[in-house]
Amino acid sequence: MKLKISITTILVLILGLNIYAQQALFGGQNIVSPEINSDNSVTFRFNAPNADTVKITGDFLPPEKIKTQWGIFDGPGKALLKKDANGIWSFTSQPLESDLYSYSFIVDGVTNTDPNNVYMIRDVASITDVFIVGGGKGDLYNVQDVPHGSVTRRWYDSPGNDMKRRVTIYTPPGYEESKDKYPVLYLLHGMGGDEEAWIALGRTSQILDNLIAQGKAEPMIVVMTNGNVAQKAAPGESPKGLYKPNMQLPHTMDGKFEETFTDVIKFVEKSYRVQANKEGRAIAGLSMGGYHSLHISRYHPNTFDYVGLFSAAIMPNDGVKSKVYENFDETLKAQMDNGYKLYWIGIGKTDFLYQTNTDYRAKLDGMGMKYTYVETEGGHVWTNWRIYLSEFVPLLFK
Incomplete structure (x- = not known):
């Protein structure tokens, strides 16, 4: 039996599909x-x-x-x-x-x-x-008609954590065509976040594209890590499958991430054309990422010329046994004595971490360690962290 379909029937089917779409x-x-x-x-x-x-x-x-x-x-x-x-x-x-x-x-x-x-x-x-x-800073977070960088998700070997791990990397406009070596900003997220946080919530690629196009920032590579060393990758992006994310994961603030951070640096400096020296490295992070940035930079005291603490979770770690947190004052002084170009601290006036950041600044004042301090309205929120990134990036690699 032959199936006969009229032109009218076909048109009705197409129209129906279009309406459904x-x-x-x-x-x-x-x-x-x-x-x-x-x-x-x-x-x-x-x-x-x-x-x-x-x-x-x-x-x-x-x-x-x-x-x-x-x-x-x-x-x-x-x-x-x-x-x-x-x-x-x-x-x-x-x-x-x-x-x-x-x-x-x-x-x-x-x-x-x-x-x-x-x-x-x-x-x-x-x-x-x-x-x-x-009409203001929101324009910096929008996609504008300017040259755009590239955002990739890469997997790197982390011997210190005995696993392959995922990282998000921004390369600036023109990186693929260039033969130049670029400086690197390592940008760390807060508790509960992962390697997707800064690129999505922080609008990192839009901010970098726009600042570079305006001539306010040097072209740079931005490496956005996963600070939860118990994870291979963000929820849904690893063999663990689809599961509900949660705030507290093992080994987030026990020294393991700080100790093994050189695994990330080695991967980046092997895989990308970078300025592999202190002058070409910056590290910054929000909340837990600020805690990590503080301790990574002093535990590896001759590695970064630029450090940014955004609403840093500066809190006691007396009960944690890790060589990372030993000799805090001595390693911080070694970092100061080795020299650096920028130590930047930002905090909101109503942030629940405001007092701990004030106490930490008093410690820096007491030892004569120079820093730049920015205080904003509001609390522990992404609105502030996008501002901090927008103000920190133009100060780098000058």
């Missing part, structure tokens, strides 16, 4: 959310005609204090949405400063992403939608 793209909703208004206020919308309450939570709202086992944090604020006759809930913010912001909806107590916003970022085990308000 459009529904998949827009989540079946013809709603704009978020909508950035002319005064930089932002309107959010959520279709939930049967919901009793819809709230929005995000870092653009006045912060709420959250008590955790690590201290008191500035958490994202909350606001109520209003429902119209069509069951569309909406909320319009105050005019916002230029920045990158994250948010989620809470529908009858259940957290939801925005079905009308496809731009999302993972932070540890939380997924939030993001948007950027331009």
Whole structure:
């Protein structure tokens, strides 16, 4: 039996597939959310005609204090949405400063992403939608019409941890065509993060592309490691498979990462055209990564000319047995005596680590160790860490 299909049938099938594709793209909703208004206020919308309450939570709202086992944090604020006759809930913010912001909806107590916003970022085990308000520092986080670098994920051998490990590496525009040797910034994440944190949440490639294009930063390679030496790679990127990320992993702050960090340096200096000397190396990190940067730079005291501590988790490690933390004052003095070009410290005024950073600066003052200090508004948040990266990078390799 011959199958006969009319032209009309084919057209109907094509039209149906096209409609389905459009529904998949827009989540079946013809709603704009978020909508950035002319005064930089932002309107959010959520279709939930049967919901009793819809709230929005995000870092653009006045912060709420959250008590955790690590201290008191500035958490994202909350606001109520209003429902119209069509069951569309909406909320319009105050005019916002230029920045990158994250948010989620809470529908009858259940957290939801925005079905009308496809731009999302993972932070540890939380997924939030993001948007950027331009006209200021937010422009630095946007993709601009400038030459772009490359971002690759590489696997390197770590004999000190007896495993292959994954690292994210940014190479600047023109690296592939050039024969030049480039300086390297080793950029470390905080607790719960991994080798994806800085490139996604920190907007590292956009910041570097834009600063280099503006002539404010030297072309450099940026190496974003995984500071959890118990992991081969970020969740879902290793043979361990798909699993829920968590904040606390073995060997995160016990000296193992600091001790074996030379495995990363050896891989980079073997695999890339780099300036393999102290003058061509910088290290910086946020929170736990700041802790790691502090200890790596003093444990290997003649390795880095540039050190950046972003909201560094400077805390006692008296109960940890590791040769890395022995002779702290002596190794810090050796680092100072060996010479360096920049020791940079940044902290938010309401950061729960503010006092420990103040105490550490007093120690540096007492021993005559010079540093640059930057104090910002806000607490232990990515808004600050993107600022710190944007201000730290132009000071490097001059």
